[in-house]
Every structure is written in C-alpha cells, then in structure tokens.
Amino acid sequence: MDRLSNTVRPYAWGSTTAIPALLGVAPTGEPQAEMWMGAHPGAPSRITRAAAGTRTSDATTPPAAVERPLTDVIAADPAGELGRAAVDKFGPRLPFLLKLLAAGAPLSLQVHPDLAQARQGYADEERRSVPIDAPHRTYKDANHKPELICALTPFDGLCGFRRPAEAAEAMEGLGVDSLKPYADLLRAQPEEAALREVLTAILTADPAEMAETVAAAAAAAERIGGAYAPYARIAHHFPGDAGVIAAMLLNYVQLQPGEALFLGAGVPHAYLAGLGVEIMANSDNVLRCGLTPKHIDVPELLRIVRFEATEPGILRPEASPSGEELYETPVDEFRLSRFDLSPGAAPVDLTVPTPQILLCTAGTPKAGELGLGPGQSVFVPAGEKAEVSGTGTLFRATVVA
Numbered sequence: 001m002d003r004l005s006n007t008v009r010p011y012a013w014g015s016t017t018a019i020p021a022l023l024g025v026a027p028t029g030e031p032q033a034e035m036w037m038g039a040h041p042g043a044p045s046r047i048t049r050a051a052a053g054t055r056t057s058d059a060t061t062p063p064a065a066v067e068r069p070l071t072d073v074i075a076a077d078p079a080g081e082l083g084r085a086a087v088d089k090f091g092p093r094l095p096f097l098l099k100l101l102a103a104g105a106p107l108s109l110q111v112h113p114d115l116a117q118a119r120q121g122y123a124d125e126e127r128r129s130v131p132i133d134a135p136h137r138t139y140k141d142a143n144h145k146p147e148l149i150c151a152l153t154p155f156d157g158l159c160g161f162r163r164p165a166e167a168a169e170a171m172e173g174l175g176v177d178s179l180k181p182y183a184d185l186l187r188a189q190p191e192e193a194a195l196r197e198v199l200t201a202i203l204t205a206d207p208a209e210m211a212e213t214v215a216a217a218a219a220a221a222e223r224i225g226g227a228y229a230p231y232a233r234i235a236h237h238f239p240g241d242a243g244v245i246a247a248m249l250l251n252y253v254q255l256q257p258g259e260a261l262f263l264g265a266g267v268p269h270a271y272l273a274g275l276g277v278e279i280m281a282n283s284d285n286v287l288r289c290g291l292t293p294k295h296i297d298v299p300e301l302l303r304i305v306r307f308e309a310t311e312p313g314i315l316r317p318e319a320s321p322s323g324e325e326l327y328e329t330p331v332d333e334f335r336l337s338r339f340d341l342s343p344g345a346a347p348v349d350l351t352v353p354t355p356q357i358l359l360c361t362a363g364t365p366k367a368g369e370l371g372l373g374p375g376q377s378v379f380v381p382a383g384e385k386a387e388v389s390g391t392g393t394l395f396r397a398t399v400v401a
Helices: 018-023 070-076 078-082 084-090 115-127 164-173 177-188 191-203 207-224 226-237 243-249 298-304
Strands: 007-009 034-038 046-049 066-069 096-103 109-111 147-151 155-161 250-255 260-263 269-281 287-290 325-327 335-341 356-363 377-380 387-389 392-398
Touching (some): 018 096, 070 078, 109 243, 115 298, 155 260, 164 226, 164 243, 177 207, 191 287, 207 226, 226 243, 335 387
Antiparallel strands (some): 096 269, 109 269, 147 269, 155 250, 155 269, 325 335, 335 392
C-alpha cells in the first residue's frame, strides 16, 4: 500500500482552523476547505513508488523511488491498481473521490444530475462547443455525482425540500410582506407544483427587489433567532442573495459526529458549517440554486431538481461482526465504512479485490507497516494485503464491483 500526499483546496468558504487542527499543524490564516484523496485530475493524490506502475521489482538494484500522481499510476496499470471487476464496471479510473471537508461558511445551494441527465447535458454542451472552462458551462463530464457526508464534528446543512405548508409557515413567521406571495403559492398548489412555482419565482425575481426582501428577512431572522438563526447566518455571508429565501424551502439538518447524509440526484442541498468526511462519484457536475456569485442556469436547474418533499434521512452506520461500521447507500461508485480500533485488539484484515483508500481521523493506527495520524491516508491497490491495527478511527473508501 502507498501513503498518499494530498492537496488542500483553499476555497473561500473553508474553515481556517478545522483541517489544521485535525492534522496537528498551525493554521496559515487562509481558508482550507477540502483535502482531496483520490485520482481526480483537478488535484490527484501523489504516491511514491519504486518504479512507475509497479509495486515489486526483480532488479538487483531497485530503481529509485519517485513521487507520481495517482492518476498516472492507475493509467499505467488500471487492472492491477483497480482490479478487473472495477475496470469492467466503471472503466479505467478510480470512480470515487474522498475528501475532508471543512465548512467555515455556507457552500452554494446546489443539485446534481442523475447519470442519464449528465450524459445528455454533457453531450449537448459538447455539441454546442461550450468551452469546458467557460463560466457558464454546466456539465464538466458525463457522470453523475451522488455524495455522502459523514460528520466528524457537529455539522449543519440543508437537505431536500420540506413540506410546502412548513415552508409557508416559516416565511409567514418572519412578518415580511414581500414573502407573503411565496407563502400563498406554497399553500395554494399541490406539492410538486407549489415547490416548482415558488423556486422559479425566487430565482427569476427582480434582483433589486429580491435584495430588499433578503435584507428584511435577514433582519427579522436575526431579531427572532431560534429556528431562524441559520437563515440570519446565511444572509450574513450572502447579503441580497436569492438563495437565502430559497434555503427556507429546505430541511435544516444538524448532524452529530458519526452521523451522515446521502445526497442523491435532484436533491437540493447546501453544507453550512462543520468538519466531515465526504465521498462522491468522481464528477464535477454541479447546478447551483443560490448562495454563490457563480452562474445559475435556471432552465436547466428546473429540469434537474426533484420537486418533492422529503425527510432528511440521517444515516447511522450499521456494525458487522468484523467491527466494520458501514454507511449504506444505493450507489456502487463508492462504499464508505468506519473502524474504531481498540488497544490490544487483533489486527483486522481489510484485503479485498477492489481499490481502497484508508483515512485516519483519530488516534495512531497502523495500516500494514505504515503508521498513521489524523488526516493521513493510504491507497491500497486491488487485492493487496491490507491489515490494520493499533488504536484510532479509520474510514475505508472502496467500490461495489
């Protein structure tokens, strides 16, 4: 197995302290939003190997070890690194991206397409020759992006539409006259039509009028507090943004450490604050609904969003006799589980015929002969012996192949 060297992404919404605190290093004063572990071309992890694409050598003098992007290592020997079953199912690439995510401010309100929608949208933009790096480009690839976030600290977020009557009640409770038409629409229409019509009205409202509505709603939320406090905080970071009002259509969720949320296609969501382990299908396809200065493609967004009220569905891991605690999800591109290793316990064999990334979040466990500390991780090629021992918490990311 190979120790990973990972990139931390300095997005503006990132916490300045959470990832440094986990790693046990001094903060830089700059936001540190996400640490990526995997083979995403935007910031692939790096490993040190004795020779490109090989793990053993019969040479009398072993070749010098070199650091290489994991993307290159996998490309040199996809079946050897990923396993034949994974390559046959997902192609010659690692199908998931694992992250440490540290939100110090709200992320954009967003939604992801399903696989058919992603393929159709990508093909359409390719046919129209929209540059892949254009600000108005929506589909960066032809893949879907289901994702799972597991809290390491108390973690706040928004997930899925709440019932229209509940959203109407919340808007009415602020006492802002310009919110009354939205509340009336939420009460007058069947669920799907009500949610669609109100989100459309919010996103297409006159920007100056919407800014006034957001300011009034934020002031009322600040004054009332309680259940309205999250919207005051969101508005503090995004004054005048229509996403502040759109956020009131969604369920507010607070995760405790160890709890998780699965975000499927078409479900609007936003992470607000906290540190967590995130895993997702390896895609960049995001359609934004607000809380962002970036492009919002309203017609395409309305095609992708699933206008149905849902319960947030907080996930708690299911324990097995081996000590593995699995977060069950309905996708095959990733499988996330957790091990809490106890002092003096027998080593746990994690060898499987699929690729794995093991991430330490607490303690000082060992993966094979490699000692790990919080925030450190290893890549385990398919079929390679993987035994963990010691004390601490390890997250295991792999695939269902």
